[in-house]
Amino acid sequence: MLDPALLMKPPVDAWPTYHGDYSGRRYSTLKQINAGNVKNLTLAWVYRLNTSRSGAMLGGEGPETPPAVGPPSIKSTPLLLNGMLYFSAPDHVWAVDARTGREIWHFAWKTRGGDHIGNRGVGIYGNWLYFLTPDNYFVSLDLATGKERWHHEIANMKREYFSTNAPIIIGRHVIIGVGGDALDIPGYLESRDPENGDLVWRWNTTPRPGEPEAATWPNEYAMSNGGGMPWLPGTYDPELNLYYLGTGNPNPVLTGRSREGDNLYTCSIVALNPDTGKMAWYFQATPHDTHDWDAAQTPVLIDGVYDGRPRKLLAQANRNGHFILLDRTNGQHLVTTRMIDSLNWTKAINAKGQPVRNPEKDANVPGTLVSPDTSGATNWPPPSFSPDTGLFYVATRQSFSVMYLTDTDERPQGWAAAERNVGNVGSALKAIDYRTGKVRWSHPLATGPAGSVGGAMGLLSTAGGLLFGNDGGGNFVAYEPATGRPLWHAGLGANTSNGPQTYLLDGRQYIVVGAGDTLFAFALQQ
Amino acid sequence: MASTLHAQPAQPPGGRGRGAITSPRNAYPDRAPADPAAIERGKALYGVNCQFCHGADTRGGDGGPSLLRSSTVLDDQNGELIAPIVRSGRPGMPKFTLGDDQIKDVAAFVHSFRAAGYDEARLRPPSIIVGDSKAGEAFFNARCASCHSTTGDLRGLASRIPDERLLQQTWLMPGSGGSRGGPPPVTLPPIMVTVTLPSGEMVAGKLDRLDDFTVSLITADGTHRSFRTNGNTPRVDVRDPLQPHRDLLGVYTDADIHNVTAFLVTLK
Numbered sequence: 148m149l150d151p152a153l154l155m156k157p158p159v160d161a162w163p164t165y166h167g168d169y170s171g172r173r174y175s176t177l178k179q180i181n182a183g184n185v186k187n188l189t190l191a192w193v194y195r196l197n198t199s200r201s202g203a204m205l206g207g208e209g210p211e212t213p214p215a216v217g218p219p220s221i222k223s224t225p226l227l228l229n230g231m232l233y234f235s236a237p238d239h240v241w242a243v244d245a246r247t248g249r250e251i252w253h254f255a256w257k258t259r260g261g262d263h264i265g266n267r268g269v270g271i272y273g274n275w276l277y278f279l280t281p282d283n284y285f286v287s288l289d290l291a292t293g294k295e296r297w298h299h300e301i302a303n304m305k306r307e308y309f310s311t312n313a314p315i316i317i318g319r320h321v322i323i324g325v326g327g328d329a330l331d332i333p334g335y336l337e338s339r340d341p342e343n344g345d346l347v348w349r350w351n352t353t354p355r356p357g358e359p360e361a362a363t364w365p366n367e368y369a370m371s372n373g374g375g376m377p378w379l380p381g382t383y384d385p386e387l388n389l390y391y392l393g394t395g396n397p398n399p400v401l402t403g404r405s406r407e408g409d410n411l412y413t414c415s416i417v418a419l420n421p422d423t424g425k426m427a428w429y430f431q432a433t434p435h436d437t438h439d440w441d442a443a444q445t446p447v448l449i450d451g452v453y454d455g456r457p458r459k460l461l462a463q464a465n466r467n468g469h470f471i472l473l474d475r476t477n478g479q480h481l482v483t484t485r486m487i488d489s490l491n492w493t494k495a496i497n498a499k500g501q502p503v504r505n506p507e508k509d510a511n512v513p514g515t516l517v518s519p520d521t522s523g524a525t526n527w528p529p530p531s532f533s534p535d536t537g538l539f540y541v542a543t544r545q546s547f548s549v550m551y552l553t554d555t556d557e558r559p560q561g562w563a564a565a566e567r568n569v570g571n572v573g574s575a576l577k578a579i580d581y582r583t584g585k586v587r588w589s590h591p592l593a594t595g596p597a598g599s600v601g602g603a604m605g606l607l608s609t610a611g612g613l614l615f616g617n618d619g620g621g622n623f624v625a626y627e628p629a630t631g632r633p634l635w636h637a638g639l640g641a642n643t644s645n646g647p648q649t650y651l652l653d654g655r656q657y658i659v660v661g662a663g664d665t666l667f668a669f670a671l672q673q
Numbered sequence: 674m675a676s677t678l679h680a681q682p683a684q685p686p687g688g689r690g691r692g693a694i695t696s697p698r699n700a701y702p703d704r705a706p707a708d709p710a711a712i713e714r715g716k717a718l719y720g721v722n723c724q725f726c727h728g729a730d731t732r733g734g735d736g737g738p739s740l741l742r743s744s745t746v747l748d749d750q751n752g753e754l755i756a757p758i759v760r761s762g763r764p765g766m767p768k769f770t771l772g773d774d775q776i777k778d779v780a781a782f783v784h785s786f787r788a789a790g791y792d793e794a795r796l797r798p799p800s801i802i803v804g805d806s807k808a809g810e811a812f813f814n815a816r817c818a819s820c821h822s823t824t825g826d827l828r829g830l831a832s833r834i835p836d837e838r839l840l841q842q843t844w845l846m847p848g849s850g851g852s853r854g855g856p857p858p859v860t861l862p863p864i865m866v867t868v869t870l871p872s873g874e875m876v877a878g879k880l881d882r883l884d885d886f887t888v889s890l891i892t893a894d895g896t897h898r899s900f901r902t903n904g905n906t907p908r909v910d911v912r913d914p915l916q917p918h919r920d921l922l923g924v925y926t927d928a929d930i931h932n933v934t935a936f937l938v939t940l941k
Binding site: 303305306330331332368372488489491507512513514515516518547549551555556558560565567568569570572592593594595596597598618619620621622624633636 | 733803838850861883931
């Protein structure tokens with residue numbers, strides 16, 4: 148049973164929501180494991196994903212034989228409640244003992260299909276667990292047994308929607324969003340009732356006719372098929388009662404033809420009232436995006452000092468290569484800086500703090516060389532902010548792609564262009580001063596046979612003076628947050644694939660992280 | 674939106690992004706192909722009745738919306754959802770008097786279009802060659818000729834790589850692409866590394882991995898060797914033969930790229 152009070156101030160023996168708390172800082176006050184003793188950090192247990200349907204609790208309306216979708220990877224951050232970890236991969240949810248790594252139950256969803264790119268995790272309300280499936284079902288399970296309570300279809304798979312989001316629970320609202328941009332389809336965020344799964348409100352990621360922002364589209368048809376998928380969980384300020392999330396890219400994806408204008412509210416950071424779904428403000432990070440740079444990356448809530456006075460701030464390391472700082476009470480823009488040197492798609496940063504795109508860097512028939520590539524300077528893995536150092540941590544790539552317009556129709560569709568990757572000139576872990584947006588330190592990631600490897604990664608900072616992440620080369624690393632110097636590492640055979648987390652049980656602090664199909668727990672040698 | 678994080682596999686020449694067609698993680702069920710004769714009959718009926726508003730390729734036109742991304746069409750199997758709309762009309766759309774079999778044929782034709790994005794089978798893009806080959810030759814002589822020769826390593830390059838996009842990708846970064854998921858058309862010159870041990874012994878080979886803790890390499894006889902590193906001990910020297918290609922990525926204008934490609938396509 149999850150006491151809703153836990154969500155307001157999570158204790159150290161629970162991780163009740165995707166980011167651990169609502170702020171998205173991914174900072175823990177725990178310091179049993181610290182810079183002085185981290186060299187004694189050792190393996191406590193491992194859990195390798197069990198995806199067999201035999202012995203699993205089953206649900207879903209698909210065929211008995213699972214589709215050939217490749218091995219799942221752990222992208223979800225497990226929730227911790229009463230000594231149990233709850234986490235997911237596409238079509239699967241597991242409950243694992245947080246002290247031992249032993250599986251308690253496994254739920255397998257018989258899928259009808261859909262894109263199985265990933266699942267970000269589960270949500271918990273009371274005695275119930277919630278998750279989304281690639282074939283667009285909103286499913287609720289009994290937390291104790293993994294038995295299904297009910298499921299609701301939230302989007303049409305035939306329009307190539309797929310759902311990856313981790314549900315976020317605020318009061319009696321289970322907030323979920325849809326994904327997919329292979330076809331030109333509308334994006335929306337929903338609140339669902341935790342008891343019966345019924346729709347409470349829906350917020351559309353593009354305006355309706357008659358709203359002033361509708362003028363940022365050429366016509367209703369483009370606007371109503373314009374994408375903007377809210378495919379990642381957001382953050383929440385209980386005092387302001389505002390839910391913050393980043394929206395996805397517009398459709399068609401890699402060309403702006405047929406959707407002239409800024410295309411609100413795609414590629415935007417928006418603040419919504421979670422009780423009503425009404426928008427309080429928005430800031431568009433990429434007006435008229437033509438490179439798949441959604442703004443879905445975590446909007447991190449920082450209570451800091453700016454211009455000499457305490458401010459409620461919101462920081463985002465955006466896929467388009469920029470660091471952005473806003474006042475989260477009203478969306479006022481404060482800082483925009485470039486995070487990577489290779490970035491070549493802008494002309495300037497305008498007075499509103501928005502990067503101004505250079506139209507010559509839009510996909511064209513002979514090809515245009517663009518950095519970053521469509522994966523972006525960074526991506527969905529959660530960054531971290533430490534109030535101890537005042538630094539925002541994020542990992543970046545400096546990749547280049549040639550973008551070719553392939554759909555030369557006046558009404559291009561879907562992606563409409565092809566991307567050919569031509570190299571990465573350097574991935575790095577970076578620490579950014581949130582007040583200025585300046586990079587305080589940058590630590591290069593590993594080098595493989597074809598050059599720099601790694602990039603966006605989940606991060607965790609702690610009061611123990613540690614920053615946990617990977618090195619791009621398959622090592623899980625504890626870095627010194629002030630300098631980026633590695634203090635401890637362990638080779639996991641694959642790069643970490645989710646956001647690391649930490650908790651204290653029976654007086655013992657654990658660090659838990661997923662790498663591909665395996666969840667690892669570390670603790671101090673006893 | 675969603676994406677891979679690291680080196681992306683080559684996409685097919687049509688390039689639909691997100692690997693929507695080729696990705697192993699994707700499990701959208703395909704429609705079974707319809708009877709070609711039914712598609713032909715449907716095409717004729719569509720051309721007479723529907724094309725004026727919905728376009729020859731069903732993407733829509735000034736008069737009517739795209740059918741390709743319509744929920745009704747996507748959910749329809751054999752005309753059963755399309756039929757009531759065709760027969761009753763809609764605001765802005767007249768009624769049509771078509772029989773069950775005729776509507777099934779129209780549905781077969783409409784369903785024969787790939788729903789997502791660019792359908793390479795029906796539309797070939799123009800050539801990507803737009804540059805000035807003389808200017809490309811001058812750029813080549815100034816920036817590339819210290820390592821490459823059109824009569825030596827690049828002889829017949831355009832015959833070896835007939836796909837223009839793949840040719841452009843390959844000269845920008847050799848080894849970065851392959852056609853239809855196949856191997857890159859040229860062998861990547863490896864990054865070389867030399868490890869100098871405290872004893873003075875030197876071990877050299879192809880770089881496998883260099884991180885903050887270890888360096889590993891493959892020696893000339895194929896042996897894998899790895900060494901723990903601590904600060905500058907042992908000493909590690911890396912030589913990346915592609916470094917000039919990496920450095921140039923931030924230097925080229927798109928015109929430079931198009932000119933060089935226009936020059937290289939002449940190397941038959």
